[in-house]
Structure formats: C-alpha cells, structure tokens
Amino acid sequence: MIPGSYFLILSIVLFILGIIAFFAKRDLITQFMAIEVMLNAANLAFITFARAFNSLDGHIIVLFIITVAAAEAAVGLAIILLIFRQKETIKSEDIKLMKG
C-alpha cells in the first residue's frame, strides 16, 4: 500500500503549483484553470484522508466539490465570455472596474 504521506505531499505540491500558475499568467482563462487545479489538489487530500480513516465522508465531499466546481466553471466562463464581448480582451490587468 502506498503510504498516504506521498499523496499528501503531492496534493500540497499541486496546490502550490496552482497558486504559482495563477500569479504567473495574465490571461483570465488560464488563471481560472489554475483555480481548478487548486480544487483538485484539495480533492486529493480529502480522498487520502478518507482512505486513512476508512470513512466514506471524504468521498461524498469530493463528489460535492466536483459538482460545485462544475457549476462554478460554467458561470465563470460565461462571465469571461461577457467580459471578452465588452472589452475585447482577456488580460486580467485590463479589467480594473473595481479600482479605488
């Protein structure tokens, strides 16, 4: 059996990579994808612990996370589309409506 600590470290690494991806990129879509990466890292951690404690609660919550991520992706992408329609750009630094 593969020790759980491996998975946990992998989860952490994925999470950090997601964060770095978010800050390293300038276009909205890729930044959004980075968020999805972070969510998946969390899922991995949950499943790891579910296996460790022999409980199915971890699986259930992962199910919900995936569902919610799907819904969120749908709406988020719709918004990105709208922004593109309005501003003809998806560079995140061009969107400064909340300034001040």
Added chain:
Amino acid sequence: MAHFLFFLLALVCVGGVLAMIFSQNQAYNALFLVLSFASLGGLFGLLNAPFIAVVQIIIYAGAIMVLFIFVIMMINLRIGIPPEKKKWTIYLSVVLALVLVAELILSVKGAFQGLSQSGGEEIASPTALGKLLFTDYLYPFEITSVLIIAALVGAIILVKKKEEE
C-alpha cells in the same frame, strides 16, 4: 507495482501543470490540464476510490475542460499572451509559495504517522456511496441540485445576447 504507478501518475500530473505554466497558448494549456486531471483520476483509483476516479474523469476532464475549450474556441485569440513583464511578481509569488509549502507540510506532518498505519482495504462502491448520499447527506444533495440549476440558468442568461430593438 503500485508505487511505480503512483510515481508515473504523479509525474504526469505535475508535469501537466508545469507545462500549463510555461505554455503561452490557451488551447495547449487546456489540453495539458486535461492530461493532469486524467492522471489525477488514476491517482484516485490508487486510493481505493474507483467511483470518484470515474467521476473525476467524466466530469472534470470530460465536461469542465471541454467547457473551457469551447470558450477558448469562442474567444478565438490568435496570439498568445506573454507572461508577466514584471518578473519580480512571479519571483515573489514563488517565494511565498515555497513558504506556504513549508507551512502546509509542517501542519500535516503530524498526520503522516497515522496515514501510513491505518487505511481501509474496503473499496468504496457506488452502493455504499449512494446509501450515504441519500441518507446522511440528503440536504446537501438536494441543495447542490438547486445550485446546478441556478448555475445553468445563470450561465444562459448571462451570455444571452440582448434582443435587438
């Protein structure tokens, strides 16, 4: 055998995300991410969670990323967007990220022992999950369905083109 599989999948996963970071093309980014998610599905399988593994592949890799690819297609940017000009922000975020890694490892350090020892051989079957879902977690289940409908309706209304007068 399992160890080998694990390292392979882990490598693919991390590699996919890294490639996503270094690539400028959105479409390539999306595809690399599909790769990552698929390997993640495999990892779930290694963790005695077959159902979740399948769900991951179907929904995440299959549906969500396809959504992404659709949107990328619609936006239709010919040129890629170069990364940040101000390199110092990237370096700063890397440094901070390393700090966070350290912190996170430290915080879960205590769990390492427990994780290695315990561990269920029982495979999480859809039956068991279904039972749990419809009894203990009924409310979140119903509410999540409402959420999905809301997202659906919201997404449609958001992108609906205004009626031309």
Added chain:
Amino acid sequence: MTEIFWLIPFIPALSTLILAVFGRILPKKYISFQACFAVFASFVISVISFAGLLKTSPESYPLVKTLFTWIKSGSFSINFSLQFDPLSAVMAMVVTGVGFLIHLYSVGYMAEDKGYARYFTYLNLFTFAMLLLVMASNIVLMFVGWEGVGLCSYLLIGFWFKKHSAANAGKKAFIVTRIGDLGFLLGIFFIFVHVGSAEFTAINEAIGGGAFTQGLATLIALLLFMGAVGKSAQIPLYVWLPDAMEGPTPVSALIHAATMVTAGVYMVSRMNFLYTFSPTAAGVVAVVGAITAVYSATMALTQNDIKRVLAYSTISQIGYMFIGCGVGAYASGMFHLYTHAFFKSLLFLAAGSVMHALSGELDMRKMGGLRKYLPLTYPTFLIGAIAIAGLPFLSGFFSKDAILTQAFAHGQYFVWALGILGVVLTAFYMFRLIFLTFHGQERIEPEAKKHLHESPPVMTIPLVLLAFFSVVAGFIGLPVVIGKKLNLFNRFLEPVIKVSHEPHLSLQTEWLLILISVVVALLGIYIAYIFYLKKPQLPHRLNARFPFIYRLLYHKYYVDEAYNSIFVKPTVRGSEIIYDNFDLKVIDGVVNGSASLTGFSGKIMSYFQTGLIKDYALIFFLGVILFLGYLLF
C-alpha cells in the same frame, strides 16, 4: 404632635413642583393662593410642632425623623433625616412666618410682572431649601439645603435676567458664595473622616469624647466658618450682597435679610459645641463679625440707593450676630437673628413700598418729604428704623444689648468697643435714610410725583404686622439683668446650646452698659438730625473738607475694583489663554485630527484597491500564509 414636623419642608416642595410644571397655565389668583397657603401651612405646622416640643422633655432632643437612606457606599452612609429641636423650631418659625408675610406682599408687588408664576416657583423652592437647611439632622443634608438656597438666590437675584446688571449680580452672588462653600465642604470632609458620621448628634458626641485635637477642631471650625462668611456676607466675601439688590425687593427682604444670609449664623449655632471647644476659632468669628459690623456700617453712610443702605446694614447686623456667637453667647446671636428678621424685612418691604409709590425710584436724592403722602409706609418704616437703632423697648434693643453685654462679660473689650461704634453708625445711617426719604424738602421727579400713592393693602398689611412684631418680639428675651428666668428665649435654647460657664457681671455694670448703648444710639440719631434736617449743607461741606475719605467710603473702599483686578481679570485672562492654547489646539486638534486620520488611512487603504484580481489574490495568499503561520507557531 411633634411627629408631623417633617412635613414642614415638604409642603412648599410640593407647591414648587406643581407651580414648576403647571405654572404657565394656572391663573394668577390661584398661584398666589397656593404659594402663600403652602408657606402658611408650613408655618402652622411649625407652631404646632413647637408647641409639642415645649411639652416634651429636653432629654429627647433632638427629635429625629429619618425618611430614607440617601447615600450608602461602603462605610459612608448619609440619611435624609430631619430633626426638630429648639434651634430648628426658632428658625423654622421665622422662615415660614416672615416668609408667609413676604409671599403675601409679593402678590401685590409682583402683580404686573410677566414672570409671576416663575417668581413664586422660585420663592417656594427657596422656602423648601431653607427649611431643609435648618431642619437637617446631618451636615451633608444641611449642605444640600445650603446649596439650594444659593441656587434660589441666584435665580431670584437674576430674576429680570434680561437686564445685564441683574444677570451679572446673580452670577457674582453664586460664584462668591461658592468660594466659601469650598471651605465648608472641606470642613465636612474633615468631620466625616474623624467622626465617621455626619449627624450632628454624632459630631457632638465625638467632640465631647475627645476625638478632635484642638488644632483639628480649630481647622474644621474655620473651614466651616469660611462657608458662613460667604453665605452670610462677611469680610472678605460680602461683595455679592449689595449687588444682590438687583433682585425684586421682596426677594431682598426674604433672602438677603431675614433668612438665607442668616444661615451662616444658624450653622455656627448648630455647631456651637465645636466653636466652644476651639476658642481660637470662636475668637476669629467674633473679630470678623465685629470688624465687618463697623466696616459695613461705614459704607452705608454714603450710599444714595435706598436698598444699598439696607444691604450694608444687613451685612453689619449679621456681623453683630457673629459677635454674639463668637463670644459664646450663641443664644444672643440667634435672638438677634430672630428680631433682625422682623425689622429688616420690614425695612426692605417698606422701602419696596416707597419705590412702588415712586414708580421704581430708589435714589434717595430724588426723594424727600414723603411723610405726607405715605401714611402707612412712613410709620412702619420709622418703627423699623427705631428697632434697628436699638432704642429701648423695641426688639432690636433687647437683642443688640444682649450681644454687647455678653461680649463685655466675656472680656472681649475690643469687640465690645467695635460693637458700640457700630451702634452709633447704625443709628446715624438709618436716620439719615429716614430724614432724606420722608422729611425735608421734596426733591421728587415731577413724573413720579404724579403717580404718588400709598401701596395697596396686600402690601401694607404685612408691613403693619411686621412692625407689630418688631415692637413686641423682643419681650421674650428680656435682659438677664432683670431676671434670668424671664429670658424665655435663652431658656428655650438652653438644651441645644450648652455653655460651659456663664460669666457674671454686677448689676451696676449691666445697667451701665445698657445706658451706654442707648446714649450712643441717640447720639447717632442726633448727628443725623443735624446733618440732614437742621443744616443740610453740612454734609457737603464735610465732603469738601475730606474728599478722600468721602470717595473711599462712597466707592466702598474700592474693594470691588480690587477683587476685579486681583481675581477676576486674571481668571478671565487665564481662561482665554487656556481656551486658545488648549481648547482650540489640543481638544479640537484631537477631534479634527482623528477625523483627518481616518481620511488619511482611508486614502492609504485605497492604494490596495487597484481593481486587479491578481493583487487581491496576492493578499488572500498572504493572509493564508500568515494565518497558518500563526496557527503553527
């Protein structure tokens, strides 16, 4: 029967409440009725209680009625409790009796005034406060009444508040008496620390039991006396009383002649065991009283305002009361208080009648020969003047004589000499007033002369009653020389005022002293007669010969000007400086500063709100790191 004595202060209090709330809408006639009736009812109860007191044995004095515990904080406890004993009885009857007559007089005097309801509200409030003062069984409650009468004095002096001089006079009275009250409060604190209770009986026991050293007792006595000096207008805190004449004349009669200003004398008499224990303090009291008596009488010599003369006369007469208390003859001091209440309020009310007749004129230089026109006012005024001069058989004679005799008997010859000098001066200035106002050639303004009329009965009846009492009130205090048993007043007060030793004078000495004071009084009257009737040009020639003295007296020794430049101007200047430097700069600076600080920090904060999601995400990230770090370490 004496159990109802605690109602005495509360009937006027109730009346005040009703008038305060409903005064504006009640009809004038009703207000007059209620206000006067309240005081009259108090008077009746006072008399009934007094009668009851005579029946009970002196061992049970004072009769105390505790109404409720007012303050309770650890070991510090003050009750709202009233007491009734001979001293309180005398004061209560004087306050309510004379007060009732003055209320009656005010109905006529203030008839045209727009602030009618307000006037009677304040007057009833004053009556309540004064009764509280004299009937309190502990010194803290007495101080409450003390401050209450001070407040009412301020309100009533500045009654016509739209007049600048009146408003200023009210402020002056309040502020000057406040200085005295500081001493009073310190005295109370010292007492409480060393006795543990504020009740008069407890203080008495403590002193008897030796809880105080001589030095401490002297200190406390002097501190309390400071309060008396302020309230009773002695040197150096007398300056407010002449200015207080800005108030309506009945107010001057009630507050600044008969009752409030005598509160100091009451206080000293109430604390007689303290002053007996500390001869130094008693000596100070007597000397201050004597000097004030003469000093103030000299200032009365040159005043032209009829009320001012009477004001200085009041200061002077209170000085006599303090002489009485200071030499150990507290009963004589109280006796003079009692007779003075009658003839001084009579004098004031009669002066008010004169002013009323002359449509508000109070300058004596514009009067003269009014004898013909005021057939009731003139005789009553004259009776008051004779009483105050101390001519035989009127009340003033007995009381003033008792004081001077006691002063001599206790060996205080300096005080006695000053007292005799005061008698001359008193007789002189009073009859100067009489001659200038009622005799001689008429110097009345033609306008005023047209409306010249005697006052209505509601004003003259009190005059007549007060005149009657000024004549007969003295007979309850016949001089000891005639028969000790006949001095009912002293005997009545004996249980409260325990004097350790009664000095003895030979019969001849006593008669001699009486003779001296009568002769001296007649001398004063004769000199006044010469100056103002026989040879009216004499005063002017004298002023021309000694202009310096005249100016000094006329300007009241320039004391007001001195106080102004020594105390008032520096204080005003000081507060202006503080205002500019502290108020404006520091306090406003803090308030404005905090506002601008908020604005500034807001501006800084807005730097963080770039609108870029990456920056926001960075801050999230930082937050997570910091939070995790905090949890870990």
